[in-house]
Amino acid sequence: MTVVETVLARTPEPLRSVLVKHRELLKFAIVGGTTFLVDNGVWYFLKLSVLESKPTTAKAIAIIVATIVSYVLNREWSFRTRGGRERAHEATLFFLISGVAVVVNLIPLLISRYWLHLEVPNVSRFVQEVADFASGSIIGMLLAMVFRFWGFKKWVFPDELGERRKDGVTRIPR
Template identity: 50%
Template sequence: MPSPTQRALARVPVRLRPFLVRHRRLVKFLLVGSGCFVLTTVIDLELKFTVLEHEPVVALTVATVIATVVSYVLNRRWAFRTAGHRTEAVLFFLVSAVAIGVNVIPLALSRYAFQLREPYVTPFHQEVADFVSGMVLGTFVAMLFRYWAMRRWVFTGSVPRAVPVPEPGYAAPEMPRDVP
């Protein structure tokens, strides 16, 4: 029975399959990151418009910490399946702590250095600036840092090679038999 990854690859155009297989770790990392981006956005907005209304940097930090825990589990189980080592979780969370700082710096700069907040701008412009600086720019820069650091220091084991997915209707050639 084919794996979920093989079933998904079977639906991808044939020309893209070699690229996706060759860069499967990056593709999986981006899929995990996309899901965690949505999770971070939802939690951030919920916190910003309820209990942390006047603390946008704290709201983004809390949302990013929660998404980081989810990211660890998904990356460990799927994107970076390795033999693992004892310090892996510690290294992951150290790298993630730096990445969380990288993630919130653009929002803090936008709000407090560039004064893109009320009463200097409209509430709408404040929210747009918060989203672009914190969620888009901050997340993008933090993602680049995380991917580089995870490959460099955290998930350093070898990744098993993927089994190529045959095209529908394709039969593998028979191996020649050595008959004495």
């Protein structure tokens, strides 16, 4: 039984039919949860060790690592029935959309740290860490997630190319 089928089997019926209808979004959200853990794990490792004085750089590196994981999972699982482009073209579009999403993700952290000055010595270390998490991992990531889902569906894994796979027509070689 797949992850999505397991989740759907444990979901009450009124919600189950909505989730079945939006199965692709559910898969995208599961990939997002996974990459959320990767992103924050790498970010906090870097931020609390080698890049302590550069939290934005640490976040950018963490986002890049999570984006690579996201590409593999989205391509092979979330949007596997879509797409159909040559792999290099698809990857280029994916990383271009994700690059813009990195900027979207970093904007709240940049505002928090450098415009609102929510950093030591202006605030306590605890307040700084809460502000970093709220701005970088919650607000920024949610904004970037909405942008990515829209961009991936529209340009990277468009449904009109995926229809060929569903209809049993031969896949375009990759």
